[in-house]
Amino acid sequence: MLYNYFEPMDNYDPSTNEYDVIFVGGGAGGRFGSTYFRAMGGKQLTIDKDGHLGGKCPKNACVIHHYLFDIAVELDLARILDDKKWYPKLPTGTGKVEIVPMIEDYLKGRDEAYDVMYYQSKNQLNLEFILNREAEIVDKNTVIVDGKTFKTKNLVIGSGSRAAIPNVPGKELSGVYSYADFLELDYEPKDVVVVGASKTGMPWASFFNAVGCNTTMIDMNPFLTAFNLDDEIKEYIIDGMKLRDMNLMDNTTLSSINGNGHVESVTVVRKDGSKETIKxxxxxxxxxxxxxSEIAVPLGVEIGGSNEIVVDSHMKTSVPGIYAIGDVTGGPMEMWKARKAGMVASKNILGMEADLDITSFPDFLHTTYEITWVGMTEKEAREKLEKVFVIMMPIKDYPGHCPIPLAERTMLLSHIHPGLNGMQKAIYDGETRMLLGAQHVGYGAKDSFQYLDHLIRNGVTIDEMANMNELFLNPTHYIQLSRLRAGMKSLVDLT
Incomplete structure (x- = not known):
């Protein structure tokens, strides 16, 4: 660790009388918004109560999520290949792998990530900032930090979000965690109940299961209804979790968390009203x-029904001169949205009209697979269009195995455990031949789906897809799959 993140950290010109903008919150939106504003020649100051820039993503959210996903994938593969004589065995066989040492390693790396962001923000991006101090917003033009007053022409609020904890008996017991305090874990759990089959719950449940915990995941709704996926993709994901012996309980509500000082069990209510206690x-x-959003209430900005600051597509609140970005504006609570929102706010403050469009975007979810999707589902397409054409692998109703890798890093699985090698699907307009959407289960598709989103937005046909150049083996770009039908004048499903 090169810097001390427990002490006040300042990098600003004390002679500045007034800033063009002050960002309250230096998370993803605040840091990228500040950087863009600075690059365009504006005078900014960014204030954050934490001792680092970048927000909760490197602290306890996105980065630890991906760190644990990487571990889950490795352990999952080790367990799948445990019966192969040539594959090295886990140190503890197929038993429990310790979690606490993983957290210790993560924290060491996190400090170094903070170092990089601090160095880059100060020495390369030339940002002005105050860290490890609370900002007191007096009005839209005045912010106080440790008794010192800072004036600004505009104010951008990027105060983020916090974990929502169900209000049930026992929520205060030791052993109840969320992403926010998971890194404080100081014991080795054996029986874990994950509440919420969400973008957070799904990967954490898969991680706990992969390390060898007896894992149960509950959700009050049918699994995966929150995600824009077709039914066969959902079935593949759920079947994969069941295959790995995870206990899945949808249409199930958490009633209470039970224990004497520490969690010992949970009580849940099933759809039919019956109760069940789970160790x-x-x-x-x-x-x-x-x-x-509480920090903004005294300013008189409009607050929505989910506690979010209401903004328009320019990131403007109901009070002129006050903008809001990132999680504090509600869903989708995504890194890309926060970063783009920061840029959009900066552009509008500088007089360059810009909008944040969140009507359509690529998305992903982690289990021990990476699930990615973009654009329309087949169901949506068939509801809107007369003719829809679908390409999908593996082949439906094929009587044999399909030893074809349908994702990066699945050549091994496709030959040894066909059926665990992924799934891919592309949806086309049968009349215009335009790509409408794509869905993928496997690994390594996030990169390609960012560009598939661009292609779909700007229009790309199956024929143009077939004429692209791919790097073998690259199923996540859908080039090879599209070639199998591109020659047909009248497209016929290939499923």
């Missing part, structure tokens, strides 16, 4: 986040 020494809550 647990840890409860992980993945039931979403609540925007931290």
């Amino acid at each position: 647990a020494d840890m409860v992980f809550v993945g039931t979403g986040c609540i925007p931290n």
